[in-house]
Amino acid sequence: MAMAVFRREGRRLLPSIAARPIAAIRSPLASEQEEGPLGVRSISTQVVRNRMKSVKNIQKITKAMKMVAASKLRAVQGRAENSRGLWQPFTALLGDNPSIDVKKSVVVTLSSDKGLCGGINSTVVKVSRALYKLNAGPEKEVKFVIVGEKAKAIMFRDSKNDIALSVTELNKNPLNYAQVSVLADDILKNVEFDALRIVYNKFHSVVAFLPTVATVLSPEVIEKESEIGGKLGELDSYEIEGGETKGEILQNLAEFQFSCVMFNAVLENACSEMGARMSAMDSSSRNAGEMLDRLTLTYNRTRQASITTELIEIISGASALEAAK
Amino acid sequence: MASNAAVPFWRAAGMTYITYSNICANLVRNCLKEPFKAESINREKVHFSLSKWADGKAQKPVLRSDQPEV
Numbered sequence: 001m002a003m004a005v006f007r008r009e010g011r012r013l014l015p016s017i018a019a020r021p022i023a024a025i026r027s028p029l030a031s032e033q034e035e036g037p038l039g040v041r042s043i044s045t046q047v048v049r050n051r052m053k054s055v056k057n058i059q060k061i062t063k064a065m066k067m068v069a070a071s072k073l074r075a076v077q078g079r080a081e082n083s084r085g086l087w088q089p090f091t092a093l094l095g096d097n098p099s100i101d102v103k104k105s106v107v108v109t110l111s112s113d114k115g116l117c118g119g120i121n122s123t124v125v126k127v128s129r130a131l132y133k134l135n136a137g138p139e140k141e142v143k144f145v146i147v148g149e150k151a152k153a154i155m156f157r158d159s160k161n162d163i164a165l166s167v168t169e170l171n172k173n174p175l176n177y178a179q180v181s182v183l184a185d186d187i188l189k190n191v192e193f194d195a196l197r198i199v200y201n202k203f204h205s206v207v208a209f210l211p212t213v214a215t216v217l218s219p220e221v222i223e224k225e226s227e228i229g230g231k232l233g234e235l236d237s238y239e240i241e242g243g244e245t246k247g248e249i250l251q252n253l254a255e256f257q258f259s260c261v262m263f264n265a266v267l268e269n270a271c272s273e274m275g276a277r278m279s280a281m282d283s284s285s286r287n288a289g290e291m292l293d294r295l296t297l298t299y300n301r302t303r304q305a306s307i308t309t310e311l312i313e314i315i316s317g318a319s320a321l322e323a324a325k
Numbered sequence: 326m327a328s329n330a331a332v333p334f335w336r337a338a339g340m341t342y343i344t345y346s347n348i349c350a351n352l353v354r355n356c357l358k359e360p361f362k363a364e365s366i367n368r369e370k371v372h373f374s375l376s377k378w379a380d381g382k383a384q385k386p387v388l389r390s391d392q393p394e395v
Contacts (some may be wrong), residue, residue: 105355112365116368134332160378160382161380161381161383162379163378163381163383165375165376165377165378166375166376166378166383167373167374167376168373169372169373169374169375170372172339172372172373173370173372174368176368176369176371177369178347178369178371178372179369179371179372179373181343181347182343182347182371182373182389183375184343185341185343185344186375186389188341188343189341190338190377237365240334248336251342252342255341255342255343256342256343256346260344261341271331
């Protein structure tokens with residue numbers, strides 16, 4: 001209260017009382033404000049204190065976000081590791097052929113809905129663009145299916161004409177197979193493809209994620225490849241039970257493979273997202289801490305300086321009176 | 326295998342293997358005894374919104390959800 005009165009007074013009487021304790025403070029922050037217009041006072045400790053308060057609040061938020069990410073990570077990590085068993089048999093049977101050359105490719109880009117999770121979304125987008133460049137060409141078309149808000153926002157800028165589908169709000173409930181399989185079903189029904197390339201971040205550890213491409217071929221392509229006898233040549237040595245033809249079996253297999261691979265990819269990506277968010281929030285709380293330290297130092301120095309100035313004023317005033325006697 | 330005879334029928338109905346296997350999985354879930362039944366049914370919730378794109382623009386998103394809208 002007293003400060004406010006002081007300040008108002010100061011605006012009127014500024015030239016006459018220049019040697020106010022607060023105005024006398026010299027700090028790095030003050031120096032650039034000294035040449036301000038008349039009536040604007042130089043730095044007060046108030047500004048620094050406000051700044052400190054806001055930095056402290058930001059630090060609290062980032063710490064809380066880190067905690068949330070850590071607990072979510074623990075929940076999703078086990079599921080992601082368990083789900084790896086779903087696609088491994090498929091890879092053993094049908095192989096993973098990222099280099100296959102087909103007419104219609106569909107790149108399924110998995111990303112997160114929320115930000116503040118480091119670079120995982122930009123890496124998947126980079127990989128998807130590279131896949132686009134590799135596979136696009138005359139008589140070959142590449143379409144994107146985008147899962148997650150973030151990749152959509154980035155892809156929209158330069159390749160919006162190649163987006164076929166976009167999916168969001170996948171993470172509202174805990175991820176489960178039913179959900180992902182419905183999604184896989186929708187993707188299968190809405191795009192035409194010879195090869196689906198699923199781009200996601202494979203979770204290695206809390207700080208390591210590998211951008212990964214999983215390839216799912218359409219039944220026709222598998223059949224063609226196995227007849228040519230390339231990597232899929234061994235497929236004919238398997239015995240098929242029941243009365244279905246090979247084409248039917250392959251179609252069922254390819255569909256089920258896609259939904260399983262999607263399930264694993266979605267989980268791995270969610271896991272990477274949480275890990276990335278955790279480390280991002282960890283470093284931002286650390287940065288906030290460092291900033292707070294610096295600000296505290298400035299604040300204390302300023303305060304000390306003002307106390308010293310006041311003391312000097314009192315002492316010199318007293319000694320002047322003493323001398324006048 | 327009883328399911329073999331059914332294949333052409335669900336194919337003809339426009340279902341994929343995924344839909345078919347989901348329906349089968351649901352049937353199995355319904356066969357569980359009580360605490361497990363509710364638990365396994367509650368676990369499998371579907372919610373996402375899907376939008377098709379045409380001419381570089383997103384069409385109106387379709388919400389695929391088995392929960393009533395809030």
